Amino acid sequence: MCVSLLVAYLTIFHVIFVFFIWTYWKSVFTPPQQPDKKFQMSYADKERYENEDRPEGQQQILVEMARKLPVYTRTGNGAIRFCDRCQLIKPDRCHHCSVCAMCVLKMDHHCPWVNNCIGFSNYKFFLLFLAYSLLYCMYIAATVFKYFIKFWTAELTNSRSKFHILFLLFVAIMFFVSLLFLFGYHCWLVSQNRSTLEAFSAPVFQNGPDKNGFNLGLVKNLQQVFGEERRLWLLPVVSSQGDGHFFPMRTWSEARNPLLANEEQWEEEGPEEDTHGCHLGSSLIVEMET
Structure with missing residues (x-):
């Protein structure tokens, strides 16, 4: 193999490797990223909430808090x-991660392979990590395949190199x-503007669940x-739109805060369960608590 081709191979390899790392x-x-302090319950509201025995009274306290917040989604019962753990009203697309023990903005899943919760702050980095x-x-x-062919045509006589080439090709294809x-x-989730959690459980708006609500x-x-x-799409630098607390919706029929409407129809709600997800393709694991 000529030297120029070797240099080209090594250059391309190290460029990809640098972006991968x-x-x-x-x-x-x-x-x-956690919700802003304005979504947290104040000391006075917390005392009122804890001293209120009636569920409808507690809901009324939450309604008063939500009047000033850009929240458009609800629980399944409206x-x-x-x-209850973080003592805050959840922004749209925010969920509590039981592993991180906190609410995460636009939570997608908790990934043990990166030992981190994937959400608004690092979802772009996670996608680029998968791509690279x-x-x-x-x-x-691709670069090892031609040596694999030589292995089968008996052009390679070194038994050690045969094993290394076979192992490297197998591992690369398996992970690929x-x-x-x-x-x-x-990629499909991004094209539909959904998180992994929203793909399994559609967000609920004033008119009910809508899986395409943010599409x-x-x-x-x-x-x-x-x-x-x-020009920043392929670079692992912050460039996502917004601050993670509010997301444009597909229709603006809910131009005003839906939490101000039909308050008498809201039912008693138990604390929303922790959400914890992990998935790794067809051969990897999906763990979610919703």
Whole structure:
């Protein structure tokens, strides 16, 4: 093999490797973003809430708190989404992670492979990590394949190199197939502007559950995650739109806060259960508590 080709192989390999490590680092060490303090219950409201024995009275306290907040989604029975553990009203698309023991903005799932909760603050980094991992495995498999052919045609005589080539190709293809399913699934989620949790349980609006409630069309959905500057899409830098507390909805028929309407129809609500998810393609695990 000529030297120029070897240099090209090594250059491409290290470029992909740097982005692979960079995105993995950002996925692991970017902390999940929590709701702003304005969503938390004040000391006075907390005392009123704890001293109130009637469920309808507690709901009324939450209604008063929600009047000033940009919350448009509810629980399945129409009540305000409130976290008893964190003592706050949940922003839209926010869920409590039982592993991290906190509410996470636009929570997607908790991933043990990066030992972190994937949400608004690091979802872009997680997607790029999957993309560069997929590219990394594909590049290794492609560059090793011709030596694998030589292995079968008996052009390679060194038994050690035969084993190394066979093992490397097998591992690269195995991870490539697994990552392909996982990355493809998340690409579909981004195109529909859904999180993993919303794919399993549609968000509830004033008119009921709507799995496409945040679907704004392919281009705007991509901009929600990657931002408007396309030159930043492939870089693991912060470029997502918004602050994670409010998200544009597909229809603006709910132009005003739906929590102010039909208060008498709200029923008693128990604390929303912890949500904890993990998924890794067809051969990986999905764990969720909803």
